Amino acid sequence: MSQDFASFLKKRLVQHTLPEDHHGPGSSELKPGERRDIAVLFLDLGGFTALSERLDHEAVHDISKGVMDALVDISGNFGGYVDKIEGDRIMVLFGATRAGENDSERAVSCGLLMLDAISTANDILSDTGVPITARIGINSGPVTVAPDAIGHLTAIGSTVNIASRMEEAAQEGTVLLPAAVMEKCRDLFSWVDRGAVSLKGVSLPVHAFSPVERLTVRRHRWERFSGDGFTSFVGRRRELSELSGLLEEHMSEAAGKGRLGTIRHTVLEVTGEAGIGKSRLVHEFIGDRCRGAPGILVLSGQTQSYAQPAYQLWVSMLRELLRFDTSSRPGYREFRERVLALSGGDETTDSIPFLAELLSIRSGDRRLEDLDSGAIALETRIAFRNLLKAMASDRHLILVLDDLQWIDSTCRGVLDFLLANCPSINPLLVFLVSRPETDDGKPVRFDVNPGYARLERMALSAMEGDECRGIIGALLDRFGGDGHLPVSRRAEEFLLGHSQGNPFFLEELVLDMLESGLLGIHEGSWTFSSSLDDIYVPHSLTGLLQSRLDRLSEEHRGSLQKSSVLGFEFRLMLYRRLLEKLGLEEDTDNVFGDLERRQFLLGKESAGGRMFEFRNILIHDTVYRTVLESNRKLLHRLTALILEDGLEEDDREMADILAHHWELAGDREKALHWGVLSLRKAVTTYQHERAMALSAGLEELIRLKPLEGGNLERLMEVLLSRYTTLDMLGRRRDQEELLLSMKELAESHSLEEWQLRIWTSLGNVLRITGRLQEAEDSYRKALALAVERSDRRSRGKVLCNLGILSRIKGDLEESECLFKQALEMNGTEVDPRVEGVLMGNLGNLYYDQGHMDEAIEYYERALAMNREVGDRRSEGIALGNLGNPYKARGDLNKALSYYRQSLDLHREIGNRRSEGVTLSNLGALYYDHGRFQESGECSDLALEIHRETGNMMLEAVTLTCLALLRVRSEDIEGAMTHYKRIVELVDELGLTEGGFDHFRELRRRLLEQGLTEEDVPLPKEWE
DSSP states (O other): OHHHHHHHHHHHHHHHHSOTTOOOTTOOOOOSOEEEEEEEEEEEEEOHHHHHHHSOHHHHHHHHHHHHHHHHHHHHHTTEEEEEEETTEEEEEESSSSOOSOHHHHHHHHHHHHHHHHHHHHHHTGGGSOOOEEEEEEEEEEEEEEEOTTSOEEEESHHHHHHHHHHHHSOTTOEEEEHHHHHHTGGGEEEEEEEEEOOTTOSSOEEEEEEEEEOSSOOOHHHHTTTSOOOOOSOOHHHHHHHHHHHHHHHTTTTOBOTTSSBOEEEEEEEOSTTSSHHHHHHHHHHHHTTTOTTEEEEEEEOOSSSOOTTHHHHHHHHHHHTOOTTOOOOHHHHHHHHHHHHOSTTTGGGHHHHHHHTTOOOOOTHHHHSOHHHHHHHHHHHHHHHHHHHTSSSEEEEEEEOGGGOOHHHHHHHHHHHHSOOOSSOOEEEEEEOSBOTTSOBOOOOOOTTTEEEEEEEOOOOOHHHHHHHHHHHHHHHHSSSOOOBOHHHHHHHHHHHTTOHHHHHHHHHHHHHHTSEEEETTEEEESSOGGGOOOOSSHHHHHHHHHHTSOHHHHHHHHHHHHHOSEEEHHHHHHHHHHHTOOOOHHHHHHHHHHTTSEEEEEETTEEEEEESSHHHHHHHHHTSOHHHHHHHHHHHHHHHHTTOOTTOGGGHHHHHHHHHHHTOHHHHHHHHHHHHHHHHHTTOHHHHHHHHHHHHHHHTTSOOOHHHHHHHHHHHHHHHHHHHHHTOHHHHHHHHHHHHHHHHHTTOHHHHHHHHHHHHHHHHHTTOHHHHHHHHHHHHHHHHHTTOHHHHHHHHHHHHHHHHHHTOHHHHHHHHHHHHHHHOSSOOHHHHHHHHHHHHHHHHHHTOHHHHHHHHHHHHHHHHHHTOHHHHHHHHHHHHHHHHHHTOHHHHHHHHHHHHHHHHHHTOHHHHHHHHHHHHHHHHHTTOHHHHHHHHHHHHHHHHHHTOHHHHHHHHHHHHHHHHHTTOHHHHHHHHHHHHHHHHHHTOOSTTOTTHHHHHHHHHHTTOOTTTSOOOGGGO
16 A cells, blocks of 8 residues: 555656656646636634533534524525535635526625625523634635545635635634625625735735625616626627618729829727627628629628738638638649639739748749749739729629737738738728727727728627517527417516627527426427526626536536637547547537537538537637636647647647647747747738737747857847847837847857848948947947958858948948959859849939949949849839939930839839829929829828828929929919928938039029018028
8 A cells, every 4th residue: 555655656756747848748638627716714603612612612613513503504505615614614605517697796785695694693602601602714816626635626826825825814703705705795795994904924915895795776787787798799780780881882893093093992999898799790690681692792801819821811811712712722723723714814814923921832932032022922913903803894893801809910911001002993892800909908090091991980888688588589589499479578678688788698698597407398489487586697708608608518618628728610530530639539529519519619521521510609718717727738738749740840830839839838939939930920020010029929928048159149039030120110219128128138149140131230220220330339339240251152141231321421432442342252152132132222422423334334233133033113213213314314205204103113013202202303303304283292202101101302303393493383372381391301300412402593583573681581491
């Protein structure tokens, strides 16, 4: 026996001393129990020691037992579960086995009645002269509820500990509880504020209260819990009518024309609290009016709340369109053929590789290697635009974008690009469905430029009573089996009163009442089998869902819990493989069939086999919260292992979800591996918020181990990814602070390659922020390191940056020398991207010097390099640059040709800022050649874009041209309005005269109109 016990003890001790991320053989076993939110009550009796001195010990025992029996009965009357009785102390749990209406309220009510019972006992025992005393402590919150060593259900956790300490701190004859518990039932009792109470073992004092008595007038549930979320629905006649009207207006093209000359798109923002029925409304309308209708195509996309891959919203839509589920792994040829078949070719052919890349389908297209991340992100937006534009060429296209409270910046960028740059033959109708706030309380709002689309908003609120009655009738008809039966007035009023127009709550409440047997058919109608006073209804959706979960068998509840770890949506095949890993057997067809019939899950067929999803995200989250922490870790670990099977080593499409599973499994190394891959993808796909959050989380994990070897390199990569994201966001001060901390790390660990990169990046930040001498110092340090390391490529990049810096300083001779040295460094292993940048900069340099032949030569070479790598953004800029020297020479036709090519390309790729620059150049060109009407048209369009994009310098330049046109038309007042704004902008930005070729002419012409020097002052720096 001692040998067995020693073996058992050793096994348990070893398990508890292993590292957190260690998982040995035999650990694939789920522990019994679950996590729950409950209320805990402790009561301690006093006075029995003194009583035993006056009475026989048998009499004292009888009194003690009688009091305890009474307290147990009182607990049972309030739905309490007696966890343990130890001597004169009792511990009671509320909500441990079955969720109640308000567990905190029941615990407080029970406690007050217990004190009344003790008072009654003292009246009976008054002859003894020794009173019995009692003090009670209560707390509520999350606990682990599981069987102990002998199978008795018990609760553990800090919630229990605080309740115990509250009892110890309570005065005799009182109940003591924390302020957080009081808030849950504030309006039901009168209270005494006990102030800050120090508790044994708790570092900070706790603000505590004591309930005195229950208030006689209870507020209605909907008044007390009016802030709770609403849920799913049927009905909405008024809203459906509004949607019909909107669709008719959209189809009749009543929105008017947008900036690109085609009909404006229509956008409808549908908002409402979680579960109010937003998705149901839109999909019911779509199903009734649009799906299957000739000439209409409906596409849907959805975000997800965790581990969201890049472009998730649009990738889910792409999968739906192409009929590829998440398990599909088509080859590039099949993918390409399917896209071409649906889109008709032509417009989408060039974009297909960028769409394929999002599904981890390798096309071999060189652009994916040659282009930088910004250009790839642009081409990806263009690819989605081209696809949807082609789909809308011969039909009306309706996009339903759901759960946008979780939309990230990358997906929002595609949406903005699409609305601004999709001149489709038929305008798009876009539904934006979201909650009013993100999970962290920030408002969700979509502001659409009226020049791109017509924006309408619809906010959903509680449903009307008649529509709620329709939900009740429809549900009961479905479960009744005897056709339509009436609902008793008492039952109907109860259901309507508790749901208060909340359709999902109402639906779950009806299901809960049916499953519990409280609602049934009696004498030909639906009615309750119990008194309404005996029926508990949880106040929140979570409580109501928990109540339904409690009625499931252990097998069904366990299946839901395991499924919740797999995700909101999962394949049955994956679930079965999880069972194999656990060594469990289960009749999955029957179990999942039951869960589907009970409306916990929804099933569907896919190419990869049967799939299920939770009927609502709230159901998923409620189930997941019940899974024990240790079981969560095990299930996430096994799920990750299953998903890794058959994957390529660095499959980035699965990086997000695998990082998520390994992190929750507690395996830091695995979480770091996949997390870094996920971070790389977030940075290159412009998921700014996700990249920042990932880098912070990864840095925290990395720093838990010594900074040496691969761990140090990993940290530097994570920090560099954060720097890149900060650069995209324009947060220069944060960039500089990060680079300085990286410099300290690199120097302290003698990382020369990283020092070179950091000094170069620091020089870029200092140059952009105008600290030119500090920038040069940084570049020189980087250059010295590059020379020392014989790193020609890095040396060439630093020389290029020094050349740009010299040009900014006005030292054009030095700038030219540096650019040519950089070209030599590029050498035989030509990097076309670097070469294109250098050629463009040399072209700018020669243009500044007035050497137009050389400028044209280098601009043309830059253009060739940009086209070679497929960088259309840089190609458009090079075309615009080529127009400048021809404009300076007075060659109208060639300048116009290049400017128009540039304009077309900028519009094609949606580069609004560069479109504005080109329009300004065209406006000035037309003005110089006396084509004043065309000059005005281009300048008006340019001004609108400059103001939209915040380009204040070019706003001032363009206003100069427009003011001259006002003078020509003798609108001196209008010209002066423009002139004053120009001077304001120049003074605000501290601009020099460079680039303001027509400003002196404008001022001279205004003076010729009789205005004085005081009327038309020069900018302060130009005087």
